Amino acid sequence: MEYRKLGDSNLEVSAITFGSWAAGGWMWGGTERNESVKAIKASYNEGVTSIDTAPIYGQGLSEEIVGEAIKGIPRDKVQILTKYGMRWDLKKGDFAFKSKNNDGQDIDVYKYSGKESIIKECENSLKRLGTDYIDLYQIHWPDVTTPIEETMEAIQDLITQGKVLYAGVCNYNENQMMEAAKTINLVSNQVPYSMVNRGIEQVVLPYSLANKKSIIAYSPLERGLLTGKINPGHVFANGDHRATNHFFTETNIIKVNAFLQEIIPLAADKGISVGQLVLRWTIDIPGITIALAGARNAEQAIQNAKAIHVKISPDQMSFINSQLDQLLID
Structure with a gap:
């Protein structure tokens, strides 16, 4: 595994980090707790020491699963990255969207990051995670109702107080990052980034590079689309958010799979999966410190971790990028 420091901090994290949104089941059509615990443990055994989670993922379930999975591991051998600022149990702040919890009950999700809410969220997260500190604490989404x-x-x-080691943000633009930096030393910004979603390359990534802020890339496999396992007509489980995500229209699935067919021979020559090639490409982009990779079972987790061993030459990067330049997502 490769370990990289977040921003200008002393916190070293694994370049492939376990993303545990799907582990919480919420918006992914449910979860199997035991399989998720096994996946995190298998990932750790492959050198993935960092885990990203959030209270909203399964309304506390993901954090509980992470806490269960790391029990028995020396605390200084694992890095917990969690979040705050999305409340399903408090109608306050900026209304985000309506959803359903894992039991099918209606919930209203609000983006709220007032001081009293953050303090309460932190205490709840520490309990669920079974720890007394969080390595990286990140605001999940900007909250327009609370001053940064x-x-x-x-x-x-x-x-x-020692309950948090470092501060990060998620889904912030460069202006919001600059505003936050007036008050605190930010070490990272967690944003969506993948071969088919490269919007941060315009401003956010250059800003982060210039100011020594790490980019944590979420959805680098574009929620499974870039694994080549999603075909036109795919039926998602009830409650799976991908069913209505624009990347998963039949037209876009066809386009992405056509692109993947161009790079599959490169993966085959290396004896790896196309998903592993995609993950390696992601963390080879200057400024991308971490790629978050989720897994529903131990085998997926192991395969994600092994992406770290992939080597992509400059010529191969140029080839991949030239193919991407021809890919136009609707």
Whole structure:
């Protein structure tokens, strides 16, 4: 495994980090807890020491699963990255969307990052995770109803108390990052980035590189689309958000699979899966410190971790990028 420091911090994380959104089941058509625990443990055994989670993932379930999976591992051997600022149990802040929990009950999700809410969320996360500190604490989405200064002051208080080591953000643009940096030292920004979703290359990535902020790339496999296992007509499980995601229209699935056919021979020559090639491509992009990779079982987790051993030459990167330049997603 490769380990990289987040921003200008001393926190070293695994370049392939376990993403545990799907482990929580919410918006993924459910989960199998035991399989998720096994997946995290298998990932750790392959050198993946970092795990990204959030309270909203399964309304606490993902964090509980992470806590169960890391029980018995020396705390300083694993890095917990979790989040705050999405409440399903409090109608306050910026309404985000309506959803259903894993039991099929209606819930309203709000983006809220007021100081008192953050303090409560942190305490709840620490309990679910079974730890007394969080390595990286990240605001999940910007909250337009709370001044960024207030939010970051709360995180600074938690750092002073030793409950949080470092501060990060998610889904922030460069202006929001600059505003937050007036109050606290940010080490990272977690944003969507994949071969078919490269919007951050315009401004956010250059800003982060110039200011020594790490980019944590989420959905690098575009929720499974870039594994080559999704074909036109695919039927998703009830409650799986991909059923209505624009990347998964029949037209886009056909286009992406045609692109994958061009790079599959390269993966085959290396004796790897196309998904492993995609993950390696992602963390080879300058400025991308981490690629989050989710897994529903141990085998998937092991395969994701092994992507770290893939080597892509400059000529091969150029070939992949030339194929991507021809890919136009609707």
